[in-house]
Amino acid sequence: MADASGRRWDRCLADTAVKTVTGLGVGMAFSLLFFKRRAWPATLGSGMGLGMGYSNCQHDRRSPHLLRGHMVKDQQ
Secondary structure, X not given: OHHHHHHHHHHHHHHHHHHHHHHHHHHHHHHXXXXXXXXXXXXXXXXXXXXXXXXHHHHHHXXXXXXXXXXXXXXX
């Protein structure tokens, strides 16, 4: 049980980190291209990525049926 919970937390943190960094990168690109190097697009992008990661983690923690199942063969 603890191993499955640890894997869930690892997946959750990795997903949040990827979404935050991607949002930051997209925000920086928009800042450089369209908004004359202002800071708010990068801040907004990283905040949106962090919020999406948090939301996915919440959904994953509340859904126990998302755990990886193991197939057991019938013994006859």
